[in-house]
Amino acid sequence: MRYTHAFVPTLKEVPKDAVTPSHVLLLRGGFVRMVGAGIYEMLPLGLRVLTKVAAIVREEMDRAGAQEVLMPALLPKEYFDESGRWDSFGDTLLRLKDRKGGEYHLGPTHEEIITDMVRRDVKSYRQLPQNLYQVQMKFRDEARPRAGLLRCREFMMKDAYSFDVSEEKARQSYESMREAYHRIFRRVGLDYRVVAADAGAMGGSTSAEFQVLAQNGEDAIVACTACEYAANVEVAASLRGARVTVEVPAFERVQTPARKTIEEVATFLGKPASATMKALMMVADGAVVMVLVRGDHDANEVKVAKALGASDLRMATDVEIRAASAGPVGFLGPVGGWTGKVVADLALDDGGGYVSGANEVDHHLTNVVLGRDFQATVADLRTVGDADPCPSCGAALKSYRGIEGGHIFVLGTHYSAKMRCHFLDEQNVEKPIVMGCYGIGVSRLVATTIEQHHDGDGIRWPMSVAPYHVVVTTAGKGDDLDGAAETLYRGLTERGVEVMYDDRDERPGVKFKDADLIGFPLRITVGKRGLAEGKVELKARAEKEAVLVPLEEVVERVASMVRDQGGRLRSA
Ligand SMILES: [Zn+2]
Incomplete structure (x- = not known):
């Protein structure tokens, strides 16, 4: 993409209510625009990132054996009536009427609809297990939408639902989703902890949150510095200390x-x-x-x-x-x-x-x-913190702020029993199907990625989700510079690298500033002095210094950096 043709409306000033780094940088970098409170449109750069995150989610869900479906966002009232959620969901449910007075709502989550989908056709244990998922816009009338893509009223979510013959099998589905989530969060490039929502309870957890560590996170969590233990501070267990052995005099x-x-x-x-x-x-x-x-x-x-x-x-x-x-x-x-x-x-x-x-x-x-x-x-009445030992292994705990990026549950038969989603087991006994549900806030992951990967100059996208892998700029004017940049642009594109060619007639300082703000992982600068030696500058966004690379090597060098850092080259 040539910058002069690209729709990248960067901003110098952002609205005062934008204070969270991801909110500020998404607006400044021209990734998104607010249309209404908690409602955002995705501009080209924002959509490229969102699409990449969604692609990683889809690949890992498919790899885990889940199948993609697409349920409607506009839903008749009757399904939520069956589960009782039409009333219990409260003001968060966006309700509306059609021209005939029929009552509808916009889907905040789809347990009822998927349960209906499965109960129509699945009758026997032979048809189970099933795991169905969708990537779709969700609607929740949040009381206080805020922080850009972190808390919206319309947002993209991946929701998956598993259907099994028993609690034990449901746990296997849950474990397989947990593994898939690990791969997703790692591939997106996030530092996260899996937090058991009911830590300390007997019999293992049936629900866990994938918490992305971020200074601005809403959730307070503690995580062990040595083992996998992590918990919300509200449930993190504190340990009883050693008993005092000396005699205490009377008070x-x-x-x-x-x-x-x-x-x-x-x-x-x-x-x-x-x-x-x-x-x-x-x-x-x-x-x-x-x-x-x-x-x-x-x-x-x-x-x-x-x-x-x-x-x-x-x-x-x-x-x-x-x-x-x-x-x-x-x-x-x-x-x-x-x-x-x-x-x-x-x-x-x-x-x-x-x-x-x-x-x-x-x-x-x-x-x-x-x-x-x-x-x-x-x-156990107190909040544990940095000085406390891990209840699991005794090593030191560390406290963090986190943003919930994903949540996995064993639902049991809550919905299937209410909605008569039954099957016949091997003995021909009718039973409710045991369900699990698994959510990832796809648009929220875009924001949490920025919360974790930014500095004073802008975003530092991980290669796997960057809008473009590399930006090519010229420092100075001249046909020789433009020609070399043009050749590089074409060469990289042919090699499958996603390139933004900054062909604007701007000072190098302006271009570098924008490149840092938008956060391309790599920058190639074609300058007079380097070119005289047949070299260009290659600089990683995360590094301070650029390196000089011979022109004829730069395409391969960049292609392998993209691959090594989790990016994907487009096939010709
Ligand atoms: Zn531990």
């Missing part, structure tokens, strides 16, 4: 004048924050409870709610604390005064003595021992 009341915060109290008493306990007053389903965690730890509300079996949990207000307790706000503790429920984190249950509030203004207790001086329900 003592000490004065802590005007010291309220953990920091102030610990410093005043000459102890580390880890020798104190924090009492958080929370309201769980209407009742005030005392939640205890070590002074240097953070209580995790999801874990606390789970430990209490509470469906509603929030911090108590000062008024609520005063009404429920005998002690003053800021000096509350589990010993004396408090008669309500107490839950304590595992870390406090080590037999050690801790500093706690004394339920009296300007006073704390030292050497308070859980189990000796007060009783509490002990549970």
Whole structure:
């Protein structure tokens, strides 16, 4: 493609609400344009990337034995009525009426439709397993569409559905999808972790998220630095420490004048924050409870709610604390005064003595021992972080932000039972088919790739999904330069390399800036001095320095770089 013919409307200024790097760079680089809130059009460069990501997804799904179908986006209400999702999906479902008043919606996901597709024709175990997928636009009326392609109302998704005769077979399908997803995420060039959504549960996980590591990710995860363990912080298990073996003397009341915060109290008493306990007053389903965690730890509300079996949990207000307790706000503790429920984190249950509030203004207790001086329900209540050991192997955990790029589930018979998607087994017994579903946000992967691969100058596309493999530019003017560039452009194209030839009449600085912004993995520059020696400059986007390569070698050099880096040469 010649730049002078290309539709690449790059921008100098981007809208103020674009702050996420992928959002900014997709707009600035002329990849996408916003049409409405959370609605984007793909310009030529954007579509080239999207198509490449989708092609990788399709190849790996096909390799895993899945078959592609295409279901409609416009769907009659009756299918969601059958599953109950017409009501339960809520405002996220984009509903509409046709001219006769018939009710429809735009598909946010297709479990019902695919279940219907299969139940019409599959009757016997002999016809199973099946794995069907599609790559299609999905619609969700997000309350707050934002961050460009990361959270849209219309987006491209790959959704696959497996159909098996048993839970065991469904797990095999799930494992095969997990493998396919590994290949997809690796080929796109992403650094990711597979996060078990129900980590710690017995019997292995039936759902996992493929989390792409990114500073701007919505999800907080921890991953082991040594093994495969990774989990959302909300479910990542913390470990009980070693038990304290020395005898702890009886607790003592000490004065802590005007010291309220953990920091102030610990410093005043000459102890580390880890020798104190924090009492958080929370309201769980209407009742005030005392939640205890070590002074240097953070209580995790999801874990606390789970430990209490509470469906509603929030911090108590000062008024609520005063009404429920005998002690003053800021000096509350589990010993004396408090008669309500107490839950304590595992870390406090080590037999050690801790500093706690004394339920009296300007006073704390030292050497308070859980189990000796007060009783509490002990549970895993805290958020694990960098300092914690991996629950699986004991090595150090590291915390990350992540963006969910894919999600795989064993669905079981949730939809098939409701929708009577049954089969006859070998004994001629009728049973619901066991399903799995597997999603990848294809357009979201484009954005997450940028989140991971960019610098101050622009995007650094991995070769496998770059809009073009290489940009050819000239530095300076002259027929000899233009001629050499033209020859290279043709030679590379014939070799199957995807080339953008920047033939604009612009200063080299402008062209280099645009090349870096758009993020071509390779740049060839034809300059006077090099050409005098029969050489051109070849520079990788990720490298600082260019190398001089003889003209007659450059086509082969580039072709092999494209291949080695996961790109694909077009066959003639
Ligand atoms: Zn580990």
